[in-house]
Amino acid sequence: MENTKILIADDDKKTRDFVAAFLSYKGYQVFQASDGQDALEKIEINDVNLVITDLMMPRVNGIEFIKKLKAMRPEIVTIAYSAFANSEMTANLLKAGAFFYLEKPFNLEELETHVRRGLEHHSLQNQSFRSKPCIKNRTLLNNIIGESDKMLALFELIEKVASSDSTVLLQGESGTGKELVARxxxxxxxxxxxxxVPVNCAAIPDELLESELFGHVKGSFTGAIATRIGRFEMADKGTLFLDEIGDMKPSLQVKLLRVLQNRELEPVGSTTTKKVDVRIIAATNQNLEKMVATKEFREDLYYRISVIPIILPPLRERQGDIPLLISSFLERFSNSKYQKVRGIDSSALNLLRNYDWPGNVRELENLIERMVILKGSGTISANDLPEKYRGRKATTPQESITLPDNGFCLNSAVEEFENQLILQALEKTSGNKKEAAILLNLKRTTLIEKLKKKKLSIPGSSMTI
Structure with missing residues (x-):
């Protein structure tokens, strides 16, 4: 633990010192930051494994801080706390990339439990960020498209966990491809x-889900006209994928826990048990730790299914994969729909790269299918995209520049234009220099040199780059 570095960001020095003293006593190396901006600056020059942050801070608040942190150092695990968060704020916090959220006042031993789990997650989930992944079975992962660092790390993690029989919990927003990863x-x-054998726990009525999972005997309930085996028996010696497990009612969670513990089940209406050998992969877009805290999900079941947690990155965190996804979807739908759409122009591609994608890969897939059908042939342009994907219309040089009668300094104008483009790129990427360099078609080192020379500041920030 002496090599484990934790940063605490809180404008309340008393709370900050109290938490820091406790974690230092537990053997962790602790840094402190007085607010989000101070934390970002310290993380730039320190190798940090985990961040604990308050939500209400000056200059850069907690949610904005987490977004910028994820853009800058996505491998760092974040635990947030606040005395004032509501359900909407909590949802935004988790969407921004927080690992867990605690309400103040909190118990320090409880905090350390989540710190340990966060560090375990950091070690398993992000060990591939620092080295180039070696993916041996890429041909078996062809249905999952991506070449970004996050996706290569995910592919390597899939290979590592596949060989074991351990239970896996896939977490991620809707549309991120959890069933593809399970397969x-x-x-x-x-x-x-x-x-x-996949089961969508949210799509099956509560009164039928037990029978669907465990089977039933003839006459066990109205409509049970014959004995039927359940999904567990169908998956015997194979894999059962429990999608949206967070929607399972508590009474059924108890029965599922018993099956996982004893490897035997009892069909509805039966007095005998059956042995089963099934590997469980569960998935959810909900925060199960928060549901455990509110007694909506059983704690013992949560720890049973989250032996190996895997978090799937949202599309907005892997924008470099968007051209690959679009190319694959265009080819597939052009062939399956018998259309002749063969590409997408650079203006439309740039708009889609910079869109937030709340529906993730599924939303992009649906959009390309719609575009292929409506376009029919040729190349998709920016004007073909629905309004919400087009955003603000770009101005042409003729529209934005007027030459004064007495002339002006061309070098100064070019310098100012370059500065504005660099600042826009940094704004779009929340200060991530690597992503900004990609948008500007520059090498990262070239962008950094320009930033040092120009001494530019990100709008809304007091930090000079």
Missing amino acids: AIHDLSNRRQKNF
Whole structure:
């Protein structure tokens, strides 16, 4: 633990010192920051594993701080706390990338529990950020498209967990491809010759889900006209994928826990038990730790299914994969819909790269399918995109520049134009120099040299780059 570095960001020095003293006593190396901006500056020059932050801070508030931190150092795990957060703020906080949220006042031992889990997650989930992943079975991962650092790390993690029989919990926003990842884990496992059985726990009525999972005997309830095996037995020696497990009612969570513990089930209406050998992969877009805290999800079941947690990155955090995804979807839908759309122009591509994608890959896939059908042939342009994807219309040089009668300094104008473009790129990427360099088609080192020479400041920030 002496090599584990934790940063605490809080404008309340008393709270900050109190938490720092406790974690230092527990053996962690602790840094302190007085607010979000101070924290970002310290993280620039220190190797930090985990950040604990208050939400209400001056200059850069907690949610904005987490967004900028994820853009700058996505491998760092973040735990947030506040005495004033509501459900909407909590949702935004988790969407921004926080690992867990605590309400003040909180118990320090409880905090350390989440710190340990966060560091375990950091070690497993992000060990590939610092080295180039070696992916041996890429051909079996072809349905999952991506070449960004986050996706390469995900591919390597899939390979590592596939060979074990440990239970996996896939967490991520809707549309990030959780079932594709579950199938990839199954296809790479020793169980690949047996069934992969998916169950959407949110799509099946509560009164039918128990029978769907465990089966039933004839006459056990109205409509049970024959004995039927459940999804667990269908997946025997194979893999059962429990999608949206956070929607499962508490009474059924108890029965699921018993199956996971004893590896045996009891069909509805039966007095005998059956042995099953099933690997469980669960998935959810909800924060199960928060649901555990509010007693909506059983704590013992949560720890049983989250032996290996994997967080799937949202599309907005891997913008470099968008051209690959678009190319794949264009080819697929042009062929399946018998259309002749063969590409997308640079203006439309740039708009889609900079869109926020709340629906993630699924939203992009649906958009390209719609565009292929409506366009029919040729190349998709910016004008073909629905209004919400187009955003603000770009001005042409003729529209934005007027030459004064007495002339002006061309070098100064070019310098100012370059400065504005650099600042816009940094604003779009929340200060991430690597992503900004990609938008500007520059090398990262070239951009950094320009920033040092020009001494530019990001709008809304007091930090000079």
